[in-house]
Amino acid sequence: MRTLTANEAKTHFGDMLLKAQRNPIQINKNGKPVAVIISADEYRDIEALKLQVLQSRAAQARADIATGNLVDGDTFFDELEAGQHD
Structure with missing residues (x-):
C-alpha cells in the first residue's frame, strides 16, 4: 500500500484519487496512519x-x-x- 503524508495528499489530491482507483493509499499525519483512501x-x-x-x-x-x-x-x-x- 502506498503511503502519503497528509500534506502530500492535500498537494496531490487529484493524482491521489486516480491512484486510489487501483490501490488503497494510506495517509499519515505526524508519522501516524490516520486514513486509508480506497475506490468507491x-x-x-x-x-x-x-x-x-x-x-x-x-x-x-x-x-x-x-x-x-x-x-x-x-x-x-x-x-x-x-x-x-x-
Whole structure:
C-alpha cells in the first residue's frame, strides 16, 4: 500500500484519487496512519462483505436458539468483542 503524508495528499489530491482507483493509499499525519483512501467500488465490496457476515451471524444465532444452543449474554458479547463468536 502506498503511503502519503497528509500534506502530500492535500498537494496531490487529484493524482491521489486516480491512484486510489487501483490501490488503497494510506495517509499519515505526524508519522501516524490516520486514513486509508480506497475506490468507491472497493468500499461497496467491503460494505457488502460486512453485511454478509452480519447476516450469517444472525442466521447462526437463529439456528442456535432453535436448537437450544445458548450462552449467557455476557459471554456472547465478550466473545463478540474479542472476535471469537462465529
